[in-house]
Amino acid sequence: MNLTHDDIDRDELERRKALYGPLTDAVRDLVDATIRTEVDDAVIREVHAEIAAATAKLRATQIDGAFGMRRAATGEQFAWGNAGVGLKNAIAPPLVIERDDTGRHWTDVTLGAAYEGPPGHVHGGICALVLDHLLGVTASAAARRFTGTLTLRYVRATPLGPLRGEADVVSVVGRKATVRGTLSDAAGVTVEAEGIFIAPAS
Amino acid sequence: MNLTHDDIDRDELERRKALYGPLTDAVRDLVDATIRTEVDDAVIREVHAEIAAATAKLRATQIDGAFGMRRAATGEQFAWGNAGVGLKNAIAPPLVIERDDTGRHWTDVTLGAAYEGPPGHVHGGICALVLDHLLGVTASAAARRFTGTLTLRYVRATPLGPLRGEADVVSVVGRKATVRGTLSDAAGVTVEAEGIFIAPAS
Structure with a gap:
């Protein structure tokens, strides 16, 4: 298994969970709203532009390719991009x-x-x-x-x-x-x- | 099968595809960026707030529950919320x-x-x-x-x-x-x- 070592301690791991978990929940909520919305065309276009701008901000610094599996200094492994359980993956329920x-x-x-x-x-x-x-x-x-x-x-x-x-x-x-x-x-x-x-x- | 009749003609169906398809593509792109981003905490929090605000706009008018399967006046069926093929579902590849x-x-x-x-x-x-x-x-x-x-x-x-x-x-x-x-x-x-x-x- 390809395992990336991410030399972070428990506090840093918890800090990142508290930062990324709520962002991903917000994206999950957006996925649901995108399916169910019936607002006017003008609002759809406005929201589309806002999402594209937000995405560009996130992409200013990003990893190449997928998240993979990482191991913290504590030994804890985390696969935050995983489609089933990933903390950063809005596709995962999780x-x-x-x-x-x-x-x-x-x-x-x-x-x-x-x-x-x-x-x-x-x-x-x-x-x-x-x-x-x-x-x-x-x-x-x-x-x-x-x-x-x-x-x-x-x-x-x-x-x-x-x-x-x-x-x-x-x-x-x-x-x-x-x-x-x-x-x-x-x-x-x-x-x-x-x-x-x-x-x-x- | 539960089939909702959506009394729209071909032009209106195409118009909605052209409106919703690109919005959903933008949300797919955001899902990817959320996994791969490494920007600073302040930017994550800023983007989080922007996404929550965009979601609230979409929810101003929305259907109850899931999208289901609809049939246009042309006879064409569309399941835009479908997790495999849905035009409005950012989870679908599609x-x-x-x-x-x-x-x-x-x-x-x-x-x-x-x-x-x-x-x-x-x-x-x-x-x-x-x-x-x-x-x-x-x-x-x-x-x-x-x-x-x-x-x-x-x-x-x-x-x-x-x-x-x-x-x-x-x-x-x-x-x-x-x-x-x-x-x-x-x-x-x-x-x-x-x-x-x-x-x-x-």
Whole structure:
């Protein structure tokens, strides 16, 4: 894995989180508003110009290419550009993945207008994004982090709104781990997933 | 399917495309810049305030909830909030799906920093989003539009940059269609996909 060392201490890491997290939340809110707006053409054009100007300010100093994975002096790794969990990525919901002592992992996430596929429902590919990321983190905890295969069974359409993802390692044989998970709304499971994950060759 | 009738003619539809498409492109550019920026804290805070103000302007008049699927007076359907193809959705790359007379479908798409998973590579869940959408459109052309299952085999990591997705219907038996597809970079296939799609009960 390409890991960039970013020689910052805990205070500096927390300072950056407090700076960038709210900016990214504001951009997420803009993404939602861009979909749902019905204001007059003149306002659309005015906002367009304002966003272009704001973007130019941000680009005055920027990294080449994508964010990658960095490690602070504390050892903490951060992938702030990640499409699933990235603190600086307005595409990411962002997922917050939790775990208990048994190795079970879960995430509670609310998906709004920006994640729509069928009218009023979550895009099947976004369900796949949530489950791919959750199962991947679950497998990584068992040291099998490369996705081999991922199979999704769409039980019924997933409504936009509050959802829960859950995943467990069901078996580990040699370098392979099998992880199963579900995506659910309040009425039960909407998507089932099974992934085969592989440990790096030692 | 919930279909909202939007009683607009072709000229009005084209006018709205020309208005909203560039605004959404500007928001996509902002999403990228938010990930890659390294400007000073004061500039981040200034841009944050500007984006919040722009968002408030857009929200002065807005629809409740998600965009859904609409049909113009011309019969053309448009799902501008869709996470895969939506003209108003800055999360969507957006995919542009093409087809030939044989039923083969494909899409050429360039995925940048906002779609990152492993450093320098496309998030596995974003590969799934592209393939889910492409296979779904391919199946819809064969009148089997509900995703039953989707299986993804990750052959190797998919680099950020220009990619091609391709899909074909390989069999139709009763209400079920099997569709296979691939995601590729210039060096060949990175992800293989197979989906089972089901026709609505008649």
